[in-house]
Amino acid sequence: MTTTTTSSASCATGKPYSCNNCKPTSAEVKEAKATGVVNWICSEGDSKGCICDPEVKDAITIYDVDFNQAVLQAMEKLSVTPDRPIIDCSGEASDVPSKFVVEKTSSNFCNEVMKDLSKELVDAGTAYDINGIKVPRLKMNKAMKQIVQSKRSLSARSSTERSERYRDYRFYFSYTPKSGECIVPKETLCRNAYAHLVKSSCGTNHASAGDRMFYAASIDVGCGMFKWQVEKPKEPLPMPTLGRTQCHDKHKHPDVQGSLQDGSSKFGCKKYGHVKMKAGDKAIPWQAYYTWAYGMSTHMWYKVSWIEGCETGVSEQSVEFPVEGNKGINCASMMRANYKGCNNGGAGGYIDAGCLRYDFWADGR
Template sequence: MNLLFYLLFTVFVGVLSGEVLDLGDLEQFSPRTDVKAPSLSGTTVWLSGKEGNGYDVSLSAETQSKIHGILEACGEVDDKCYQEVRQLLRNADLQIDGELERRGFVQFLSKTFKKVGSVFSFIAGVLISNWSMKQEQPTGMFVPHEIASQASKLETTGVVVSADGTAVATITSTPDPTVLQGSQTPSVTPVTEPEGESSSGDLVAFLDEDLASRIDEVMHRSQDCDDGRAFDRGDKTRRKRATGGFGKAICAAEAAAVMSQRGGPFNDLLLINPAHLSFDFAETAGAVARAANVASDFVRAYAPMLDISPILAEQLGNLLFALAVNTLIENRPVNQNNRIEASLIRTEAPTASPTSCPDPESTPLLCGFGKETDDCNVKLPETLDDEPTCKDSEHQGCECNAPSESIENIASDEEQKSMIIIADLFESIGPPNSPKCEHDKLSEIPSNVFYSWENKVSSRFCEQWDESTKLEMIVDASGEDRKPQFEESRSLQRRTPPPDPSNYSKYDFRLRFTPAEEKKKCAMDCNKAYLTLATACQNNGAAGVLMAKSGKVDVDCGTFDYAIEEKVVYSPKEPPMPDPATPAKTPLKVFPRFCFAADAFGDHGDIQPSMVRDYSSYPCYRSSEWPIKQDDKSTFRRWATMTNDVPYQFNIYWKHGCVSEGPDEAYSTDPFNSGKPDYKLCYDTMRDNYRKCNNGGVGGNIQIGCLVYEFKAQTVQ
């Protein structure tokens, strides 16, 4: 009879509310005897678990006592009782098992619960059910993975929680607010004038006094974890310190980050504005920087659970690690004013705006499957280049993974022949407004001399351009109309001059616009046309260093073209010097970095520094096994992807026409041919094309010997 009533009741409330969280047999939540939590003090909730197995939860004695008081005072178990238990859990210290590899654990946690608030909601649901059914309050619990995956139901309105065939209570979801709890919003400010212990160039982190005190307390009791021990074991360069290695600072920073959930103990840390001041740890800081990367990687993996952007996660990780170093290594307790030494850090303005979308790699969203696993309803892409996105829920507008559908059609022999003919035709025509460049004949002109924010050879030409009139000019490297002149003889020995227009006075730039016979609307204006040529005609579209000697682009209303000619003027008393029969060999050294113009690749989304950091390693992976060879494009390395509608392209290749003073092949991990491959050299060189170019993050390239390392925010052409 009881089972029949339960089934009828479930159908009835299902019609009214649409959601039922059935916990089933409460015995399945009994704590596992083979899992031992550490000694817990204060109001603490401890979590552990393994993917596919489930989660272990332990409550400190103080937490148990407080929950027991709430449940006894409730009388009847209802929504109010549930909310009070949940609030207590949310305000408790949340600890993750220090014996786990925490980054992997929080990714597993995120896949199951989505948000950290759902963890507390589910635990509260089990606790009130146990109290309602048995008048018991367990010291902890084991949560099977299959049941835990239903926790997101508690984030909807009017959910009926049931257990052992009986409805326990109807729960109303309440959002976790992010409002200031203390007296001061946390902030990080640069020191401009020396004062006290602070020097110019330092940073000061300002915190509320109570928040600072609690962070310090948590960090001092959270110094031991697997992540920290692993770092200290692998830190071969560490020196002996009376205060120990940086592993304990990693553990402390991770522990504080875990408690930074909305409405939780360190809620106010989420109110730091990452757009105000961004900083990370300088590579010259050695072990400090490497340890900081471990802590930041953990916080970025935990970001979806906190519902914060990757940018905010990175800054939160850096701040907490800096505070941990202060209190645990330098013995400077966390307080209201916290100095961060200039020698350890570098500051920069972020290039990306915050987004609340989960990381699509670590926490992919599912949509369109029509199952309980869906995170949202799907909005289909409008173009082939777009991705499916969430149409609703808190993830509205975020990229999601939708099911694929395969449709096969078999073409006849005649249809296949027609396809080949059409494909050849399109290949010969090229895409609309596609520049045509003389890539096999390179000039000595860097593309940022041809077109950049500082210099445009087309500036005067474009001032006079009219779409209905033919125009032709010969200009110098500064864009000025070339006047006939007599010059003394100069050495014609090859050199690599800096990108200064005055160093290219011996070159003529022939610029021309020819109107179309039939009047049409221009696809682009003069400036955009020469920007397009500068981007497309630079060293086969990849090096971004030297321009092809000529190029043209059809803009519908006419054609823009250019030609670069070396104007060698010598004294009548001296005969012209012939070009060397053998090109000069390129030394094995680092050449100046080239940065693309900010608008070189048109409109795109914000380039995420965390994506560049992760992706920069891909073209360097296993590169010590495959050399890059002169004039052999099959050996060049390219890795490209599109993430959140932003293109990321990484290239390592042999510069066209370059003859090395070393062998005719080189490894990207050993461009100096030292015989000592260095993966970090490849990774840092690639990543610095983003970090050391002040151009909105669109990238640049640098040449070492004959190898060119390049990052650019452009789709593969």
């Protein structure tokens, strides 16, 4: 707010009062001359209404380019290098004991890292097993299928845990160099980093169940960032079982003779019973031939095929006995059931046993 001063006999002449403790405001002075002095006026106290001196003091700042740059570099270095490792594992813990990480699981990866600490080492296509053996992705896919077929239990734990119990898991490691100072001994940087990570809550966390690795964890040791990622095995696929008969729609076709259907079922199943089918194999078809008054008929068809996209706990199935250990479930009995189990005028049906489909139908020609 701007005010206009008036002469007052109570205001001092000569040097103005000090502005201390009188809440000064800027003042407009009539017939002011350019003096370079800022005029203020007291708003309270004994000197209220009088011009006061704010007692401005000059300050000189010395700016040194080299010194300023050194300060900036020091501050940048402080922001880059933490005083202790920065650890993160925000997900959940796996079933894998952390005690194998330093001595086994990460050992070969660390050997690669220590060859050149200036080189980033991140390969999402390469995994390691619990013993630190490198497993390329193509081999890993094959190994995972073998794991599923082995039907080993992954959940059971013994009082003395061995690394072999967790060989089905896959482990991914990565290293990214950074410009900061190392806050763990650099001579064995990789090993020290993972040792710190194991001793943190990412690896030391379950006293009663045993310390477990988190599925994902990372540690920043100033001069580098180390990570691990745990991939658990796929759930075991179900073993082959017998499904229910699915009947075809009733339609017009030549008569189906029960005895001929039975005999042709046994004939084809005996002929191809030795075959073991797997995913991608061609279907096995056969026909029932018989002669009647109007010539030869081929209207009864049979087919055994692997269901497209189907996966089961075994890599292949026997055509004759598709459910291992149960010879009561056999090719001929299922083909016969496709006829007798359907009330559709002999049009037939199909039954699935695991990934094999046993189909019988009557052609309308």
